[in-house]
Amino acid sequence: MHPRPPEDRQESAIEPIATPQRGGADSDGSTGHSHNPRRGRLADIVILAGVFVAFWGLTVLAPEFSQPFDRETSTLSVALDPAQLPHYAARSLLRMFAALACSVAFSFVYATIAARVRGAERFMIPILDVLQSVPVLGFLAVTLPLWLALFPDTVLGLECAAVFAIFTSQVWNMTFGFYQSLIAQPRELDEAARAMGLSRWQRFWKLDAPSGAFPLVWNGMMSFGGGWFFLIASEVFTVGRSEQALPGIGSFAAAASRESRIDLLLLAAAVMVLLVVGVNVVFWRPLTAWAERFRLGDTDTSEPQTSAVYDLLRRSAIPRALARVMRPLSDGIETAMRALGTTGRRPAGERARATRLRSHRTASMRIAATALALALLAAGVVAALAFVASEVGLSEFLTTTGLGVVTLARVVVVVTLGTLVWVPIGVWIGLNPRVTRVAQPIVQVLASFPANFLFPLFALALISTGVSLDVGGFLLMALGSQWYILFNVIAGAAAIPIDLRESARSLRLGRALTWRTLYAPAVFGSWVTGALAAAGGAWNASIVSEIVSYGDTTLTATGLGAYIAGATAAGDTVRVLVGVAVMSVLVVAANRLVWRRLYRLAQTRFSLA
Known part of the structure; x- marks a missing residue:
């Protein structure tokens, strides 16, 4: 999604075409300030230290996911010990970001298929409309037995259920936002992508992802807040006849409420405020400042988003080095896409003939598939109603x-x-x-x-x-x-x-x-x-x-x-x-x-x- 750094511009003939037109900014997103080597080294040290701390935290938390759990005999509870709040906050934060990563991946795939595959939006968007109307507890009640069956002997099943519940509170708004950005792309950008012969992979990373970055980030920020709201419901749930509570700040607040501990409730709320502010400063503000560069058209403002963390990342050479390391992977995927025939440039006459042939060949298959889907849906509804009537x-x-x-x-x-x-x-x-x-x-x-x-x-x-x-x-x-x-x-x-x-x-x-x-x-x-x-x-x-x-x-x-x-x-x-x-x-x-x-x-x- 990020444009290549200036010193690598000669190595690629195709650059992101959905870049902003902001006054006073260089093509790489910098603001024209001279580069200070000392500040760059300091930025590298700070970023490496942050990455080290993040990996240390994951190393400490990872063994807890393999703890044994038996749905018949095990009971998970949360200790009302204020000293455990940092650990609980870290567990909740990990679940939130795991759900956010899944939401972004789902949004990319689902919205792109709905917007780019002919006829897909006719059934994919109504499905999305129905899914977003289902409450979080509904998803949790239906999918919890599935997660426990996939991971029957460890607490990982409950962790996956919690992450999935948070995922369902975040993903629909993000998917709709990214889909709207795809169908609202200016026609001239679409024509430019076709004229340049971009493959589907290239088009996604050079046009679709950059043009949808700004709405996706802002919708993601709002959806992330919605995930916090359902943290308690995602960390405390019923398995069989017993209540299970995964370690987290939401389950801590629920336990404090059950024990009538106002002091601990206020302490949990204070930690929650610090957590929200910290995530906003370290993650969302730099992300929104970065996403400003991908606004389409003349969107220059006198009050642009600013972030000290984003400025630190721009001074560091680590993101550019990481881009160079990841480039072979991207090139390999692009080569595979071309081998599968997913490139974008074909003569107009050939495209027209292929389109007519494909439409004739698939029309009858589409009708048959639709009829079969409706028949299965009707049978499912009848079976569900019979089940409810009997119970x-x-x-x-x-x-x-x-x-x-x-x-x-x-x-x-x-x-x-x-x-x-x-x-x-x-x-x-x-x-x-x-x-x-x-x-x-x-x-x-x-x-x-x-x-x-x-x-x-x-x-x-x-x-x-x-x-x-x-x-x-x-x-x-x-x-x-x-x-x-x-x-x-x-x-x-x-x-x-x-x-x-x-x-x-x-x-x-x-x-x-x-x-x-x-x-x-x-x-x-x-x-x-x-x-x-x-x-x-x-x-x-x-x-x-x-x-x-x-x-x-x-x-x-x-x-x-x-x-x-x-x-x-x-x-x-x-x-x-x-x-x-x-x-x-x-x-x-x-x-x-x-x-x-x-x-x-x-x-x-x-x-x-």
């Missing part, structure tokens, strides 16, 4: 649908209140560069902090005041979803062209008229994106906000989230299946009937392009 009865669907309507009402209220509160604040922040520079990192940290770490304290407050969770649940659900609206509205307001703002001032439009004619239409598309993400976050947050515990007291609200959480805790896979199915249907129906129409409205009437 709990089909009337269970009516019960869960009623609970789903209650949760849907909470989601609507949360999104509405979040819009009324955060849209004006987001526009104000986005229109003021100085405020944006200060507020955006704060918003990123707040959005990443898992609010459910504080849920036990809210439960204690509700118990003390006698307020029902049916009322307090709105606040808990909002804590897990509101930041999506604010984050996207800030980005939309910051993207309003300066000439439009100046025109509004020149015409002396009043505040209300400016909002109605400029600000509201300009940020409408960003609001739709944020509100959709907030609605999805609220649905998932309902599982942990409609049933909260502190000590021996458990508060339960009426809703589908509490139904799924209770069934999961009881190991009732049938009711988990029913609840997840109803929630998926409601979410997909809302996406099709509401959000998709709002997206179309934003693209056709309120686009600044």
Whole structure:
């Protein structure tokens, strides 16, 4: 994804064609500062020390994954020892980054196939739409037996289940973001790639990956924050009739809540804040600063992203040396691609004949495959309904649908209140560069902090005041979803062209008229994106906000989230299946009937392009 360094430019005839056009930056991403050899050596030492510490940490943690585990007799628990918090934080951080790596790989493969293979998007995007509607606990309940079967005698099965649960909370937003970047590529870049005869491998690394780097990084940062939110649910789960807790900061917080230890809860929250801030400074800020170079078109800004870590990496020779080491691997893959006939340049007539032949040959196969898939799907649905009818009865669907309507009402209220509160604040922040520079990192940290770490304290407050969770649940659900609206509205307001703002001032439009004619239409598309993400976050947050515990007291609200959480805790896979199915249907129906129409409205009437 990274362009080759300047001194290697003569060795390649093809360079990334989706590079930015930023004023004041050299072609290699530097800002024109003279290279200081002493600073370069210092940067090399710091980076090598960081790599050494990272490998040392992996060496210390690796033996723990092979610990014996028997689902019938073993019980994993977490010691409430504050001295263990650094170790627990490292375990949780490793799971988060393992899930992030899997999410990036999945996004690359799935989104590229959906965007580049003819006809694939017709079924791949609807599948993705359905998968993102399934709650994290639904995936965990279904896949946990599979992971335990793959790794039956070690704790690695539980670790894989935890990583997969976090993966499902991160991947869908990232995949959609990368897919949108692929289908929205400017036509001239596509024509340039075809004219240069780029193979599919070359096109991906020289065009697709660079052009999708910026949205992928920002979606990854938001999805990473969503993974923190479900850390407790991913580290504490039920196996059979016993509760298992993997060592981690999420399981530590859950154990502190169960033991009514407010001091340890606050300590875990403080460590979590340090962890979120540290990851933001060391990982996400340099990554976003690097991704700025891959913005398409004229995107020069007066307030570019800055990062001391990114500056350190640019001064070091280690990344360039690593690129040279990896180049033979890339060349080998490219040679294999050419041997398999995946090169991009062929005469126009030959391409046309091949396309006609392929279309005639595959039309009947496609029809047959579609018919077979539909038949298998219908048989599967009938079998699943028969299974539910024999276990709990089909009337269970009516019960869960009623609970789903209650949760849907909470989601609507949360999104509405979040819009009324955060849209004006987001526009104000986005229109003021100085405020944006200060507020955006704060918003990123707040959005990443898992609010459910504080849920036990809210439960204690509700118990003390006698307020029902049916009322307090709105606040808990909002804590897990509101930041999506604010984050996207800030980005939309910051993207309003300066000439439009100046025109509004020149015409002396009043505040209300400016909002109605400029600000509201300009940020409408960003609001739709944020509100959709907030609605999805609220649905998932309902599982942990409609049933909260502190000590021996458990508060339960009426809703589908509490139904799924209770069934999961009881190991009732049938009711988990029913609840997840109803929630998926409601979410997909809302996406099709509401959000998709709002997206179309934003693209056709309120686009600044």
